[in-house]
Amino acid sequence: MAWRLVCPRCGFRGEEGRYYHRCPRCGSPLEFEGERPRYGRLLGEGSTPLVYRETPLGPIGFKLEYVNPTGSFKDRGTAYSLQLARDLGYRCVVEDSSGNAGISTAAYASFLGLEAVVAVPRTAAPSKKSIIASLGARVVELDSREEAAKYAEAMAGRCFYVAHSVSAAFLEGMTSAGREVPEGSAVVVPSASFSLFLGIWRGSGGKVRLYAVQGVQNATLRGLVEPIAVGSGSTSSLADGLVLPSAPRAQEAADAIRRSGGGLVLVSDKEIAEATRDLWSMGLMAEPTSASAYAALKLLREVGVDVGGFIAVLTGSGLKFYDLVSRIRTLT
């Protein structure tokens, strides 16, 4: 193989053809050097619909990442990562996740005949844990998201660690999303690990304006980027996909926001619940995390940004959460 992984931060250069989920010397995200492996679609991931609809905010493009084989954008990154794992001879994979990355890892591992272990925080949605187990993965429950990450980290090496928030392979898989949005678009992306955010940035060749959406409670970009708009509540627990203890690529994301001319929007449960109802009543069955993109559009509009023609990325399927959506719908 003609590729290796290198660390832009400390200069570490990996062995040719050897995978490291992060820099073994300084812990930073790595980058491919040389020709990275190329993979086609495995289970039909990617090439998701981009549909425009008239809304009270003007015409909005919805990039339906929930129309992926396991119902989330994560399929792009796991498909790439697990094909690489298979080619490198790994027999098992491990991932820490609150939900979608775990479901995606479990499905692709089972499709490829690899064993999968998914470490989840005890607080993860029961529906998502149940789906992961039904896909044949071993679900290991830990006290927190941090403990889950540590558990997965400890298994790395023996098993291929997907590590979606830091891995160069996962990010490589995500770049396909950036090749599917029109040049010059303004794109609003729910962002915790920044894999989708940076995948769109890199895949588009930097030719989009990017808005990152985070929860008011878990805004890892706070301190790096001044938010343009902030929701009115103080909690953002409805959007489980926005929760991540650490975001190794936060600085890179902050730079992309600045260079793209976009911004940061922080949303709270109040806006997320309302946006979830809005999307479902437009026929878009997104999960609350995805709905945060539409919530952000509404907040942007309130502070005077003309959001007509903007693209909202709907990252995950609300079917994984229909019970929650149904409860949200009946809230007044």
Add this chain to the structure above:
Amino acid sequence: MAWRLVCPRCGFRGEEGRYYHRCPRCGSPLEFEGERPRYGRLLGEGSTPLVYRETPLGPIGFKLEYVNPTGSFKDRGTAYSLQLARDLGYRCVVEDSSGNAGISTAAYASFLGLEAVVAVPRTAAPSKKSIIASLGARVVELDSREEAAKYAEAMAGRCFYVAHSVSAAFLEGMTSAGREVPEGSAVVVPSASFSLFLGIWRGSGGKVRLYAVQGVQNATLRGLVEPIAVGSGSTSSLADGLVLPSAPRAQEAADAIRRSGGGLVLVSDKEIAEATRDLWSMGLMAEPTSASAYAALKLLREVGVDVGGFIAVLTGSGLKFYDLVSRIRTLT
């Protein structure tokens, strides 16, 4: 408009450009005459993945109809039907359904800004009813599938009645599925209304070998076609998508089976539960109705049919049912 609907059975000829969900004179399915309307993709329906995987039965192709915007093949037919409804000036649509057709109708109606009423039997899966309501449709519960059909029929005229088991428009939308399977394939299709079955038959130009799968309890083809293989149990309640009180296109389906050189397979809960577990452990998150296609392959293999290279159509997403799948998984 240059089209009209005509009845091959009694000779009824509709007014030009007027929609009838079935023959107003004899009740039979109608056919388009002249140039039928053409529609593109609306929410990204169709063009679903076809993936091959090695299984204990040999290499099997899985046509992932659950990777559609609302998680089922029905999106092909409702997308076509509701675009027609909009163009004809209807402001509301009605459908009777135990689940997937109702979800799909609700979503497309909301996307197009049409009102939707979905009549369901009280016994419909609570998850599916909840999803339909969350999509903004009015859910009307009736005592049985028959009563639901009567209710929808009574609203037809004022509202556009989708009527997926009989409508020429719905079937027209389904033909895209037939253009997506390779010529000469053997295709195994869970079949209640025969809209998908006949859509594949017509769309492929009759160039496939078709196997219909029905539940032992609800086999509307019994009496028309001798089954090749029959499951070992007497109930088939797990596959709600196989339940339909009447199948106006059953004779047409029986003819297609004969002409294609295929056959009929009847499955029971025992095989459906096992096949659901099999599919999920291959990373294919299908609902039990879809799993009946894989159950049928296993039964065909048992009676000596070489099913290597066959295509199983996975019609609907198991995410709508993760609670049920999880219970099935833990059954011994």
